[in-house]
Amino acid sequence: MSFTVEAEAASLRAPQYLGYAAGDAANNLAFSMTSMFLLVYYTDVVGISAAAAGTLFLVIRIWDAFADVVAGRVVDSTMTRFGKFRPFFLFGAVPLMLLSVATFSVPALAEGGTALLLAYLTYGVLGLVYSLVNIPYGSLASAMSQVPEERGRLASFRMIGTATTMIVLAVVVAPQIKRFQGDPEGFQQSLLVTTGIFAVAGVLLYLFLFRTAREQVHREVPKVSLRQSLATLRRNRPLVVLCLSSLAFLCGMFTMQTVQAYYARDVLQNANYIILLTILSSGAIFAVAPFIPRVVRSIGKKRGFIGFGLVGVVGGAVITAGPASLPVVPLVGFALLGVSVAGVNTLMWALEADTVEYGEWRTGVRTEGTTYAVFSFTRKLGQAIGGAAAAYGIGVGGYVANAPAQPDSALTWIAVTAGLLPAAFIGIGVLLFLRYPLTEQTFATMVEETRARQAAAADGSGERTAT
Numbered sequence: 001m002s003f004t005v006e007a008e009a010a011s012l013r014a015p016q017y018l019g020y021a022a023g024d025a026a027n028n029l030a031f032s033m034t035s036m037f038l039l040v041y042y043t044d045v046v047g048i049s050a051a052a053a054g055t056l057f058l059v060i061r062i063w064d065a066f067a068d069v070v071a072g073r074v075v076d077s078t079m080t081r082f083g084k085f086r087p088f089f090l091f092g093a094v095p096l097m098l099l100s101v102a103t104f105s106v107p108a109l110a111e112g113g114t115a116l117l118l119a120y121l122t123y124g125v126l127g128l129v130y131s132l133v134n135i136p137y138g139s140l141a142s143a144m145s146q147v148p149e150e151r152g153r154l155a156s157f158r159m160i161g162t163a164t165t166m167i168v169l170a171v172v173v174a175p176q177i178k179r180f181q182g183d184p185e186g187f188q189q190s191l192l193v194t195t196g197i198f199a200v201a202g203v204l205l206y207l208f209l210f211r212t213a214r215e216q217v218h219r220e221v222p223k224v225s226l227r228q229s230l231a232t233l234r235r236n237r238p239l240v241v242l243c244l245s246s247l248a249f250l251c252g253m254f255t256m257q258t259v260q261a262y263y264a265r266d267v268l269q270n271a272n273y274i275i276l277l278t279i280l281s282s283g284a285i286f287a288v289a290p291f292i293p294r295v296v297r298s299i300g301k302k303r304g305f306i307g308f309g310l311v312g313v314v315g316g317a318v319i320t321a322g323p324a325s326l327p328v329v330p331l332v333g334f335a336l337l338g339v340s341v342a343g344v345n346t347l348m349w350a351l352e353a354d355t356v357e358y359g360e361w362r363t364g365v366r367t368e369g370t371t372y373a374v375f376s377f378t379r380k381l382g383q384a385i386g387g388a389a390a391a392y393g394i395g396v397g398g399y400v401a402n403a404p405a406q407p408d409s410a411l412t413w414i415a416v417t418a419g420l421l422p423a424a425f426i427g428i429g430v431l432l433f434l435r436y437p438l439t440e441q442t443f444a445t446m447v448e449e450t451r452a453r454q455a456a457a458a459d460g461s462g463e464r465t466a467t
Contacts, residue, residue: 012150012214019212020144020154021161023089023137026205028165029198030100030130034123035257035383036166036278037173038103039391041191043401045184046106046115050399054391056120061384064127065377071135072373083215085143088136093206096133097199099126104191107184131376133206139372142353143215146447148440152296155349156289159342163285170278177261178271182402235362238438239355239371243378245433246348249309250382251389252316252425253341256281256418258390262399263418266406267324277334284338285346292346300440301354302433305347309430312340316423320415333419340426351436354443361446364453386425393417 039057042048048056075084082090103122106115141154172194180187260281264273295304315336322329352375360366397413399406406414 011147012145012154015212016144016214017153017157019209020141021157021164022205023140023209023213024158024161025165026093026202026209027130027134027137028162028169029202029205030096030126031134032162032166032257033100033169033173033195033198034103034126035254035387036169037177037261038123039258039387040177040261041104041187042119043399044181045187045191046119047184047401048116048119050391050395050401052116054388054395056116056123057387057391058384060120060123060127061380061387063124064131065380065384067128067131068135068373068376068380069370070373071131072139072370072376074132075136075139075373076367076370082210083213085136085140085215086210086213088133089206089210089213092129092133093203096126096129097202099129100202101192101195101199102126104195105188107188127380135373135376137209138349138352138376140213140215141349142356142366142372144213145216146357148296148350148443149293151350151353152293152301152346155346156285156292158349159285159346160289162345163282163342166278166282167275170275170282174261174264174271174274174278177265177274181265181271182404184402236355236359236371238358238436239352239374241433241436242348242351242355243375245305245429245436246375247378247382247385248425248429248432249312249344249348250379251386252312252422252429253345254383254386255389255393255425256316256337256386256422258387259394259414259417262394262414263319263330267411267414267418268327268330269324273327276331280331280334281338281341284335285342288339288342289346292343292350295343295347296350296440301347301351302436302439305344305351305433305436306430308340308343308347309426309433310340312337312344312426313423313430315340316419316421316426319419320423321419324411324415330415330419337419337422344429351438354438357443357446357450358438361450389421390417393421 039050039053042053042056043050075088099122103126106119106122141151141158144154145151173191176187176190176194180190260277261271261274264277265271292304295301299307315333315338318333318336319330320333322331322333324330352372355375356366356371359371393413394410394417397407397410399410399414
């Protein structure tokens, strides 16, 4: 399958942006459900200790990271009548959503010592199938447009899809955590119904993405060999810097997301605060998203990334320093951290797409699948380290599952894990990103030179055919 230069120049319209947002909303019905609530589920319903759950997160999410690399190779070697990426949404939606239900059904399927084994199995298979859907989804953006503003807008809509889903999850699940505190069987039954409804919604959202997505950026090589993929990666310095910086940032983000439910319920003494914290930390994208294209035009993606990161450092420090007796202070901290997460995450997706262009500029081969897979590999490592850090943090503090009140040491460590630890991770990410080499002018030059090379090759091919 080939894509014409005319299609390449076509502007994206509302259905493409909305469809792309729907795709990440569907992704997060599985992904954010686990990052936000799986630790609470494992400790308070399944009965797994915080330390054992932390090890589980570390092992399975590292496994997920390697699954991403495999999925990237599958994507790069695929080309069908539906395109390179769209078939994965069509055929992967139902298995992924059913596995999400199974992951939150452990006590209903096993008891005693086998419950931990089943937790490893269900979460591990969920991660594998998620990779086979998410890697094509993330790779799709670089094939939809090469215009920086359109890529920024796609990234913004993606984050809007993420934030909307996370807020819905908080609104639906947080009252269940409060209602069924001390009643693991009731919580299990409620989650089974909830994840079943989410599964149906997720499938419908993926079908909308499949219907609206447009793959229109020209590619010289439809199917990319392993050798070509590795050659592109070896010469892609911007991707390496982006991955290392993103790894640090995401460690902080996932640490905060994982422990957020504990902070609301145990530190602020009200599980319904989960809704407000999620709105502040995730819903900030609705305020930030409209300004992302303007940020890209005015100061560029690199400076924007650094600026938003510094806001997160301040926000994390405020969360830990803010007294629980005066909730408005930590709430301000969560709001600042939310602005940081919204800005950095949005720019991160646009930056990843730019590294695809850099790889093609250097080698002549577009490797969206493998490039995104390597980037996603670091995201999964961030989720692994962040989730494990959250679990170990509350474990060190002496967290007691289903206790009516937590010891002071546990409350202190929950506050540190929710704020100070993410701030440290994000600060490291900012320092690393100072080495990122691409500017907006460099990117524009790369795209122009790549198109000129393609046009020259096409003219040469036409001349040879004519003679």
